[in-house]
Amino acid sequence: MKLTIDQIERFKGQINLKKINIQGQIKLSNTKVLIIGAGGIGSPVALFLARSGIKYFEIADFDKVSKSNLHRQVLFDEKDINKNKALVTKKKISLIDKKIKVKTFQTKINKANIKKLIKDYDYVIDGTDNFSTKTLINDECLKQKKKLFIGSVSQFDCHIFYFNFASKGSCLKCFMPQIPKITPRCQDEGILGTVTGTAGSLIANELIKEVTGINSDLLNHVLIINFEKLNFRKVKINSSAKCKNHH
Numbered sequence: 001m002k003l004t005i006d007q008i009e010r011f012k013g014q015i016n017l018k019k020i021n022i023q024g025q026i027k028l029s030n031t032k033v034l035i036i037g038a039g040g041i042g043s044p045v046a047l048f049l050a051r052s053g054i055k056y057f058e059i060a061d062f063d064k065v066s067k068s069n070l071h072r073q074v075l076f077d078e079k080d081i082n083k084n085k086a087l088v089t090k091k092k093i094s095l096i097d098k099k100i101k102v103k104t105f106q107t108k109i110n111k112a113n114i115k116k117l118i119k120d121y122d123y124v125i126d127g128t129d130n131f132s133t134k135t136l137i138n139d140e141c142l143k144q145k146k147k148l149f150i151g152s153v154s155q156f157d158c159h160i161f162y163f164n165f166a167s168k169g170s171c172l173k174c175f176m177p178q179i180p181k182i183t184p185r186c187q188d189e190g191i192l193g194t195v196t197g198t199a200g201s202l203i204a205n206e207l208i209k210e211v212t213g214i215n216s217d218l219l220n221h222v223l224i225i226n227f228e229k230l231n232f233r234k235v236k237i238n239s240s241a242k243c244k245n246h247h
């Protein structure tokens, strides 16, 4: 596919980066992204990827916007309260670029529906807030050899992960062999909008690099940021002998 004059004008700020160029922009326009969880992490991911020239999205979220989401879920405003998050996300990112095509999935994901949901996508973003769903997404992405970005936040900490299951590597369970059954919701523990916003922005940044061939140094790593002390740590995740997914 070639870019039109209009698209070159729109994306020239990005195309002017030698490492992206026209070729990278064409790759972005052919990439299909599934975002599971359109909350504090999913919001900036959707906004930045829609602006970057990605054209095919599916947004999965069964939840409705509530007043207490507004301080961190940057896609939503007061008029969106009580509306489904996936639908509002579709509406908002379609306003950025009318060429964007967005599907929505408004059912809670489970063992029965996840297989079909992720099938058509190159990249899966996990912006969900509980470990049982994170495990389900991790295991199915591994089975279908997808590329998976995971974001997780708690109080002043954020963790972001990237795995490419098409090649040999590790997975979320290698990092956390014991997945906690119950996860406290991030808003009950307390969370800043800037923490979820940074986590989502970094995921969008790494995805753009992967698509355009710059490549992400987050592959098989977790980046842990503490926003109170402003500490950044990138830790390699080795394939673990204890992880059933690789043995």
Ligand SMILES: [Zn+2]
Pocket (backbone or CB within 6 Å): 170, 171, 172, 173, 174, 175, 239, 240, 243, 244, 245, 246
């Ligand atoms: Zn593993």
